[in-house]
Amino acid sequence: MKTKYLVLLISVAVLINPQLFAQKSKADRLFNRFEYAKAIPYYERLAQKQNKHEVYALTRLGDCHRLISNFEAAASYYEKLAVAGVNDASVYFNYGQVLRSMGKYDEAATQFQRYAVMNPEDQRGALFARYSTEVKTWAEPEYLYELFNAGTINSEYADFSPVYMNDGMVFTTDRMAQSGEKRYGWTMAYYLDLFFAQLKADEQSGIMVPGSPSVYSSRINQAYHDGPATFSSDFNTLYFTRVSRKAGELDSTRYYTNRLKLFSSNAEDGKWSDPVPFYLNSDAYSVGHPALSADGQTLYFASDMPGGFGGTDLYRVRRQGDGWGPAENLGATINSFGNEMFPYVYKDSVLYFSSDGHAGLGSLDIFRSETDGESWGKPENMKAPVNSPADDFGIVFHSNGTEGMLSSNRPGGKGQDDIYLFKVSERIPDSVLIAGLVRDKETMEVLRNATVFMLNTMNNEVLVLKTDENGKYTVKIKRGASLLFKGIKGGYYPDCINLELGAESKEAEIENRDLLLAKYKVDQIFVLENIYYDFDKWNIRPDAAVELNKVVTFLTENPDILVELGSHTDARGSFKYNERLSDRRAESAVEYIISRGIAKGRITANGYGEYKLVNKCADGINCSEEEHQQNRRTEIKISGDAATDDAGSQEPLNKYQAGQLLQLKDFDENFFKNCGGTGTGNELPIYTPKE
Structure with missing residues (x-):
């Protein structure tokens, strides 16, 4: 019905202005063939003519630029449509996605909310609006990742999905592999091929860095797209993605269905054997992005086969004899309504993948999930700097676990997608959990409901703490603070502790010395x-x-x-x-x-x-x-x-409540005086007991 309606509209356009119809028809033909870069000039000319197709052309221009990751240009077209108040809900959703990919989270949330109002049945509007608000409050990741652009192997084109291979690395790129090679209409780059680069230790960064790249294998690379790839642990078996084109039903001379398919090859006498197709390959859906477990017994991949949770889901197959068992969807914990892809398994226990359906910083974000052997845990966003507002994907770790590589089209790179090297170190937490007890100095019994005043001498703020049933108080405070704890309970002599939180200390938790309160006695x-x-x-x-x-x-x-x-x-x-x-x-x-x-x-x-x-x-x-x-x-x-x-x-x-934040000026001038010292429990109290 929808197709018939569009045909009627086109027929009217022919009667009114055959030239405009030809312009639109050419642009749409390219768009439907996924040749977005080629379609852009035609839609630009159509939009400049100020005719009834202007809104349609602006929408398609926004879509084309979005699909080739030219977010700035896409945002400018979507903005014009939003200001004009077009009644197309998808415009506001796509505008929100582009703004999110640019790190403009507040503006993105506004557009997602507009989409949610216009299309309340789609959960993505409200969900992505919430994502855009939440990411601004995310804490830093557990480990520190330092990223370096792998400048030697990156080009002005797309370079992505690196994998380690012996003493080198193999990656996917759409740079020119051979003279006279045709270009791909989606981006006007060349077709994807696998390239290889030698790795060597770099003294300055302390990690392995690649040398000059070259075409990997003429046996693997063919005339159309090849890559990404994965290797067995002995590097004698290769699984890789290859794209096949099949003439479509609408017009066998113009329209094609592009399907990702998996192939494998074995090393024979130093050469790769003829690629063998994977048994799940289909002309009805895609199967790609392979990742082989370290023991070689499980193969992970992405697919949009029927029965999934979203656009593309992650699956696995397990080795059965000389073949593979049935495809297993990794389930709703891993897969979302969006797209999950680019899986990678580290030491058979941690799954890394990219998704645009889970809460993230932008388009594709990298997530990690640990397994207990049977099920996968809730995916954890790896946050910045591993992730950015742009696309982040194709992560792999070196066997040493302290360095790795990933792909991203974040600003500042050399091309569309760039490969980044990273090294991992233990992050010094920004904050420290401090715990302590308040006790009776003579009996050493814990004192519940005692009040502890924590003075931060760096900013003169006083935080009120209360001890629980076990006489314990806890507080989380940023490093670099100079603190004074004063414990008080009615009928007891107060005790004080000084504590310095070094900015470079790696301690995540500190057990503070007990605050020892001596009970007042008659005739004392x-x-x-x-x-x-x-x-x-x-x-x-x-x-x-x-x-x-x-x-x-x-x-x-x-x-x-x-x-x-x-x-x-x-x-x-x-x-x-x-x-x-x-x-x-x-x-x-x-x-x-x-x-x-x-x-x-x-x-x-x-x-x-x-x-x-x-x-x-x-x-x-x-x-x-x-x-x-x-x-x-x-x-x-x-x-x-x-x-x-x-x-x-x-x-x-x-009158003091736990968690109450006060200022030093709110207290009597003597409250914290003579309350410091060496932490022995007898340092300069307000009064000196007479022995």
Whole structure:
């Protein structure tokens, strides 16, 4: 019915303008013969005439350029059609594909969404729109791949699908193999042939690099397309793709059906035998892109035979005696609604292939899947730089596993498709998983629901962590950070750890030293360092205010603790005078603390005068000013425990939620002070317990 409708349209065109019809007919004939490069000039002339075929010609121009991977030109034609608002859903899908192949993911998502609205029954619209959004958030691959253009063997034409062979490599190319060779109308390049290049070690890159290429075998290469190929592990058997042409039903003089077929050849006296066709070859569908397992018992290939999941699927056949068993589709885990092709199996356990149906960076992306011997795992996109927005395919690994080759038509190459060499090394993760425990320092029991504040001193950000039922906290942080961990729990003395994450460290996980929190006890005394008073004075000096602010922080963090603030004098003056002076000093300090928001009933003042000297400087002893200053001190003693069964409801740390990101300025200025050190568990705490 559709064909009949098109015939009617063409008949009308002949009556209106025979010249335009001839122009369109010629262009379409070339297009239908897959001679897209040849068809472009005819569609260009048709589009310039501003006639009723203009939209049709622009659409075909976009398609032609897309099919020969000229994405910039294709996008310009599709853009004109999209701006004009053409009612052809395929235009928006193909426009999205081209934009995706150019790395313009946001714009591509828009076009895929338009396609999804116009053609909601096709899942590809919504799916590719999602793919275009997700790829921007992908993390880096597990291993580091360094790519090098294999400049010596690449040409201005297509060079792709390399395979290792003895001390060299064989690849497929559409450069001219012999003088006078005809060109292929699809791209106006020459027909595909297999070429060979010797490999040698390169000191600079540390990998094997190819020398000058030459035609591989006149016995294998024929007048039409040959390649890609695969070899047995002993290099005595060769499987390769060959394209056959069969005259079509519409017009036996003009239209052809191009089918990929597999052939094999064995080495006999240093020469390849006459190629033998594969038993699954058919004039109704294609079978190509062979990949032989290392043990030679399984042959993988791509085919569009009936019964698949998409355009082309991946299949395998297993060796049975001198022949092969039935074709097995690799299943829905590997195959998608799109096209899966260019399989390669590494050490019989990892399948590499290219697909435009799974989530990828662009057109064809390279994926890997591991097998457990029976089934294949979910394909993993190999990400950049193995993949790019353009076509990436035909990957192989050297037997050493640390280098390999792949094909890509990404920008910056020498031709249509280029071969790239790569070396693999272990990637230093950008981030490190840090795990640690919070324990009771005396009993070593884990403390659940403790709060850990992680300060990143590089940006002054504070991340709140909470321990789980096992007293454990975890956090993932980028390398190169300088971190300080402070563990707190109500009723416990805090502990701190410093941790430096080296940018070059290869550690993926770090077990942090345990944070050891000592439980506060009644009558436990802490000496406040640097709480000094001028002689015969009780006013709070600026240096004393800094230390008293730490008491405020301590009482805020531990609302269930009652304390006594004790003040001591030196021995100069009478006992009674010093008692009164120390009482005034203690009361002055308590008033300061209460003024900072601490409840009056939680802290009491007591002056001890000169009754508890810390050195020899009693009455009648000649001492220096510094020695007398040591006795003019202030101490904090835990005088009681106000904890109740519902103390948890009073816990001030409950206001902090796990994962909460704060700034250093959100905390009291003393919160992280005197909290660093060597990681011994006793480094410079806010208060020093008195032994």
